Structure formats: structure tokens, C-alpha cells
Amino acid sequence: MARRALNEINAGSMADIAFLLLIFFLVTTTMDVDTGITRKLPPPLDPEIEPPPVKDRNIFNILINSSDRLQVEGKEGSIYTLREEAKEFLSNPYNREDLPEKNIKEIEGLGEYPVSKGIISLKNDRGTSYDMYIQVQNELAAAILELRDELSIQKFGMRYKKLFNETQIKAIRKAIPMSISEAEPENVGGN
């Protein structure tokens, strides 16, 4: 009789202990995934080296002033049309004279492809709100992603985000580079 009692440990309270721990982790856990727009900052400028000259037709100027108004290519712009304008600038579908030149490059996996020389230049004021800045960055990122998607569907039959082949991803990236340049900060427009 005594032997039998020794052989069985009462596991009834095990569930309670586990519940206690479970509730602790349930309360402390945070399930939020961080999302954001990833950008690469340029290295600091060397004051002795002159920046290379860029032709006027290859630059797409965006200015944001301290009251969050946009100036796109010298005219007043709107956040709603910015994406289309950026797309047209970067792709230059009809090879217009006032839009960027193209540079025929040999790209592995794509063959020869005319890569646009266009650069989007973004300049903001110290008084610009962060929200507006992110909206503009977002529209530009969307424009580039749409162009990449179009090329990817045309060449490989699927969206850029769905590509899994390293060479194909690299090829698309080379064909449509993320050419957003942020101007050196200046206090324009005062605040």
C-alpha cells in the first residue's frame, strides 16, 4: 500500500502553475511588428570634392516648405499627383527631350535595358512636419515600386515582391534604381 502511494505524484496543481506562467506571458507579450520605410543615407560630403554636375533634365525637384506645401519642378504640386509625375519622370515612356536621358546598360538576366539617369531631389524645410515628409517619401517609394512591378511582370511574369530568384531581383533593382537624393539641409523659407 505504501509503495503504491510513492509511485504516483499528484500532478493536479501542475495545470495551475502552468496557468500562472501563461497569464504572466500573455500580459507581458507585445505582438507589434515594426514596420517602416527603409532608406540609406548618403555618406557625408567631402568639402574638397565638387559634386559632379547633373543636367537639369535629369533632376526632378521636390521642395516642401514649412507649411507643408509642395513645389514640384518649379510649379506648385500636390501629394495626390506626385506619384504619377514621379513615374512619368523616371520612365520617360515617349523619350521626351525635357525628361531624363537613358543609359543602355547590360544587365544580367535582363539583357540590354535603358536605365534612366533621372534623380529625384527632395528638399525640405526645418519647419516641415514629419508627417508630410513621410507622405512624400511614401509616394516616391510607391512610384518606384510600381515601375519595378510593371517591369517585373513584363519580363518575368510576376510582381517584384513575389520574385524569389536573386538574379532577377538584382536585375530589376539595377534596371530601376532607387534614385532619391536628399539635398543638404538648408534653412529655406525661415520659420
Next chain:
Amino acid sequence: MARFTKKQSKGSPGINTASLPDIIFMLLFFFMVTTVMRETTLFVKISPPMATEAQKLEKKSLVSYIYIGPPMKVQFGTESRIQLNDRFATVDDIQEFIASERESHDEADKKFLTTSLKVDKNTKMGVVTDVKQELRQVGAFKVNYSTLKKSKKQ
């Protein structure tokens, strides 16, 4: 035959709860593995802007966070301030912060270090620009502007 009738008259037996701890343990391990303890207490209010092109931030252990936003307590003012780790900081502290973040990682991981800027949407770009200039100086080029994902209108 008499045996069967006898058994039925006993009524339904209790449910066996022996496997209950196992189920609970399974849940427990799931939460233990997925849980991320919050490392810093926020002193600044941050409501991130929305963006449609937001991407997931991978490898959380390689990310250092810079918080910029208006302080929670009114006595610290209403202007946006920078928070590094557990205290308020100025722009000049950023270089030191990034250097110490680099120290705490392996040599191999150093080039994957990302700085996540968690900035309140009403912040003026002046502070953010200063922070970005400091990051450029110190060579931390990979930045991530923290945003919430907004679904696309199509």
C-alpha cells in the same frame, strides 16, 4: 449481459484532465518564445505617421531605436525631444549612442545595424534633419522611418 447493464448505471465518468497541463504548457511555450520584453520606458508620446509602402523590419536584435516626440509630462515642455535608451538626450549624444550600440554587437553584424527612427508625426523636420546629419557623420547609413501600415486604396 448483466455485466453491461451494471456498468451503465454508474453514470458518466469524469473527464480525464491529465492532458490539461500539457495543453497549457504548449500555450505557455508559444508565448515564451514569441514574447519580446519592452526594454525602454517611453518618455515621449509617439503616434507614427501612416504609409502604404511600409515594410517589415527584420532582425530586431540589430536595430537601435531613436525616439523623437513631445514629452509625456508637461513639465518637460511641448517641443519634440529626443530619447535614447531610458533618458532624454540632445543631438550631440547620438554619436556616442551609436558607438555604444556598435560595441555591443559582433564584428560580423556591424554592417547590418539599422537605426529605427520612431518619430511623432507632428514633429518638425528640423530635429529629424539634425539627427540624420549626426547619423551620417558617424556612418550609420541604414535608417528606417517607423510608420504604421495603411492599406492601399484601389
